[in-house]
Amino acid sequence: MEFKYTHEIVEGKWQKEWKKKGIYKADNKKGKKFYTLVELTYSSGDLHIGHWFAWSAPDVYARFKRMQGENVLFPVGGFDSFGLPAENAAIKRGVHPADWTERNIEVMRKQFATMGPSFDWDREVITSRPNYYKWTQWLFLKLYDAGLVYKDKVNSNWCPKCKTVLANEHVENGCCWRHPDTKVVQKKVEQWLVKITDYAERLIWKGPASAKGFSEAGWPKAHKEGQNNWIGKSEGVLVQFPISGFQFPIEVFTTRPDTLPGATFLVLSPEYAQSLIKLVPQNLEKRLSKYIEDSLNKSEQDRKREQKTKTGFDMGILATNPVTGEQIPVFVGDYVLSGVGTGAIMAVPGHDERDLAFAKEHGLAVKKIKPDKALWQKYPKSVTYRLRDWSVSRHRYWGAPVPIIYCSDCGTVPVPYEELPVKLPRDVDYNPTGKAPLATSKSFVATKCPKCGGKAERETQTMDTYVDSSWYFLRYIDPKNSKAPFDKKLVNDWMPIKVYFGGSEHVHGHTLYARFITKFLHDQGYLKSDEFALKRVNHGVVLGSDGAKMSKSRGNVVNPDIEVKKYGADTVRTYLCFMGPHENAAPWAREGVEGMHRFYQRLWRLFNQKPVGVDTGKMRNQAVQRVTKDIESMRFNTAIASVMEYANHLKANGSSKADLITLAKLIAPFAPHMAEEVWVNVLGQKFSIHQSQWPKFDANLAKEEHSVVIIQIDGKTRGQLIIDNLQLTKEEVIKKARNNEKVSKWLKDKKIKKVIFVPGKIVNFVTH
Known part of the structure; x- marks a missing residue:
């Protein structure tokens, strides 16, 4: 037996064998189901080291649970393949987005295979293929039928470079997430929205357990707090401030009615102020209109970020404080947002630092008062949420067409379910112009009305990719079903996901939308659970060797293909798990990966030494106990440290065959290729180690x-x-x-x- 481990030969050999034998396929009929998943991968073109980091630990966990006897569903890294980045990349290269995307998927699929993952390769989903987006359109129609979808012309984040609407979570520091040098502007745009606000209260994390017994303990505290803050529930009262010479009052939502006697002015959002512009003295109207226009051109983030300066404009109208009877001035301020409360705030500068700063800036009265708790009972109670309705349509090409038809006689008509999918045409000019590219395809636009059979036109907007990824975990369970998005019995056998791995950046977007869609499908009778995942594990970030974020300009990017070729997939996988806690950021260190490579060479020599009859039962039980508990707790780095400690003990004191069998099983989740080679060709065991039983420990012996x-x-x-x-x-x-x-x-x-x-x-x- 050769004493140098040659990963170049071993890894490819076992990858082919695993796929050929289908040892990682989940059994829909077998009991004790365990569904674990990593977030859908974007089809960017190649896997970087961050992909490997995101997938290595979850694969370790899936292998571990499989060896513990669970019927594990760990689907292949499907592809979130619609969206602006693919469209922009295709335009830049002069190729069709569909061709660009399929080429990327083929490359990434091959790269995934080199990792040696325990995927069920038969359960791939690709969101840009008709057999998937047919059911995304089905979901849209279900929401439409339930009265949760509507079209409106709303003030939206608009990227001048992408020439499309951006969701709030895609605006970073006032700029487009894809073009950091491009300022986002506000523009009135017709778009389709989903009433996620109808579910605001149900989406709030309530505490340790929900009313239906769902434990919230499996989700990170920061994740839950982030979503609750995004939803922004406030409990207070509605107070009406009459306006001199006008029949309608200004309605204010406040969480502090007890401070009403100290309110010395009101500040309205620019959107609210627009409705009162005719009440303004003529000499102010032009300047006020200009202030409102400038304010509305700013992104919401910019308006919030500029709170320190507290810009405002005196509208020249007076309101009456309903408690004191005093007349107080009304201002418009760009920092007041229309979607928060009523879009109007009462200012109490004697008891609020921000109001005091505004009052000083504009020379307004400041009153110190004693809060009056009795005022809580005087006004109607109200609850507001900061959460906005979900904008789900885009004026770009590469997305699932919105399944709506417009008829001059029948109005807005949903596409019948039996006519899905509404396929994306190829005869389209998809260069960004600000208008929907699908409108350039005559063959697509012209259609017949499903109701009257007369001439009609199709909707030319496409859906945002967050709709695609809001339900994909259900399709993995039944990916080849052509009659329904999934089989109800099958999906309820597997759901909810036991452990869902992903990035902490998806607090406000993907995971919130997935929770909403799950609750909606639960209400529609498709799902028993109204939460899609019992446990969430967020991963950290791999930094460059200099401790900085990886970027081509810094020259600190790590190419996983090169690392795998040099050291082998087992070494790279294990090192990524060993760098530090899975949820933390950690730098890629050359000496670290080389050290891990040397460790596996030493391990190979240890496995090939002749076993001796020594009793290491205590140490063996301790090693199994530590590794088991650490993997269960997602402490992958300390689990590897325990494996190393056990291996060093065996090297120094000798090992029995029982020790080597145990050691092979302990490294199997981390180094699946070496473990298989040792199991079959060194220890002479039956293929496959990954279908063998995880070692048990005696707690008394392990003490x-x-x-x-x-x-x-x-x-x-x-x-x-x-x-x-x-x-x-x-x-x-x-x-x-x-x-x-x-x-x-x-x-x-x-x-x-x-x-x-x-x-x-x-x-x-x-x-x-």
Whole structure:
């Protein structure tokens, strides 16, 4: 047997064998189902090291659960293949977006295979193919039928370079997420919206468990808080401020009605102020219109970010404070947003720093008052949400066509379900002009009305990619179904997802929309659960070796293809899991990946040594216990450290065949190729190690006989104690710690008020 491990030969061999034998296919009929998933991959053209980082740990986890006897569904990295980036890239290269996308998918599929993932390759979904977007259109129509979809001309984020609407989450620092140098402007655009606001209350994370028993503990606290803040629930009252000489009052939502006596002015959003422009004195009308126009041209982010300057314009009209009867001035301010509350705020400068700054800037009255809690009972209670309706349509080509038809006689008519999919035509000029490219295709636009059979035209807008990715996890369960998006029984057998891996950047977008669509399909009777995932694990970021974010301009980008060719997939996978906690950012270190490569070479030599009859049962049980618990807790880096410790022990003290079998199983999730080679060709076991049982441990055998206990006084370490775990009680350990010669001198003449005892770890004497 050769003592140098040749990953170049081994890895390709086993990848072919696994695929040929279909050992990772999930069984729809077998019980004890376990669905785990990584977020849909964008078909960008090639896999970078970040993709490997995002997928390596989840693959480790899927393999681990499979060896524990679970019927694991871990689908292939499907492709989120519609969208602006693909369209822009295709235009730049002079190719059709469909051809560009399919080429990218082919490249990325091959790259995925080199990772040695335990994918079920039969469950691939590609969102830009008609057999998928037919059902995205079906979902749109279901929302439409439920009264949750409408078309409106609304003020929208508009990218002058992309020439399309951007969702709020795609505006970064006032610029387009794809063009950081392009300022986003506001533009009135006709678009399709979904009433996600109808689900605002249900989308709020309530606490440890929902009313239906769904535990929220599996989702990161920051993720839940981020979504709750985005939804922005506020409880307060509605107060009407009459306007002199006008029959309609200004309605204000406030969470502090008790401070109403201190309200000395009102500030309206530019949108609200537009409706009152005819009340303004003539000499102010022109300047006010200009202020409103300038404000509306700013993105919402810019308006919020400029809160420090607090720009405003006195509208020259007066409102009456309903509590004091005083007349107070009304301003328009760009920092007041129409979608928050009523779009009008009452300012109490005596009790709010931001209002005080505005008052000083404009020379307004400041009143100090005593809050009156009785005012809470005087006004109607109200609840508002910052969440806006979801804009789901775009004026670009590369997306699923919105399945709507316009008839001069029948009006707006949804495409009948049996006529889906409405396919994207190829005879389109998709260069961005600001108008929907589908309008350039006569063969697409001209159609017949499904109701009267007369001449009609198709909707020319396409759907945003967030619609595609809001339900894809359901299609993975039944990807070849041509009669429905999924089989209801099958989908409810697998759902909800047990563990959902992805990026923390998807707090406000994808995961919120996926939760909404799941709740909608639950209400429609398709899903039993109204949450799509029980647990969410967010991954960190791989930084360059210089500790900075990877970028071509910095020259710190790591090409995974080169690394795999040099060191092998097992080394790269394991190193990515070993760099640090999965949720943290960590730099790629050349010496680190080389160290991991050397470790596997040493491991190969260890496996090829002749076993000796030594008893390492205790160490073996401890290793299995640590690795098992660490993988379950997503502590992949410490799991690998425990494998290394066990391997080093065997190298130094000798190993039995039982040890080598256990060691092979422990490395199997991390280094699947080497583990398979060792299992079959060194240890002579039956193919495949990945279908073998995960080793069990005896908790009693795994117990440490001795522990090092740190002794502290008021949190400061003063000594340590080596104790016998099997014999000493808590009281005996505390007594020994107190009498320790290095500690007793620090306790002299001091009164111990409290003893903090952590078994096997710490004794802390608190004296003050």
